[in-house]
Amino acid sequence: MVMLSEISKTILAEADKRGPDKSTCPSEISRMLFGDDWRKEMGKVREVAIGLHREGKVVITQKGVPIDVDHIKGPVRIKISQNENRSD
Template sequence: MLSEISKTILAEADKRGLDKSTCPSEIARMLFGDKWRKEMGKVRDVAIGLHREGKVVITQKGIPVDVDHIKGPVRIKISQSENRSE
């Protein structure tokens, strides 16, 4: 399931491009339907892993965030090196 979460995050972030971001809850809703809230931790953990790999950037209010000290809602953007929709 984690690879499916990863693929979905990357696909959605890539589709939105460099100027837009996605909320982890959007990914959770796509994959888990009514049970999305229960799975938010997994989605967030996978997003953090992708951030550490340089594939996405996790932001708050449009600013990249230290993923070791996240507090509050975040957004996920494709990293410039991963963007394929240009």
């Protein structure tokens, strides 16, 4: 069973690897962690990503623009926050 902390670590690692100019899709994270069951677990991945966004660790975007995570509609992307980028 994948713990929420593992989801968080994976989101941060992938977002950091891509840097602040590129993003990752929550489905990529879900596929990495859950294999064939990734669709069932997308809600968990999105919720963890929203929590990381609220903590200022990542930015959730749509069409490259940061969004209000209280009103998400449609697909989103996850980017590392400028403050969190550890690969500099």
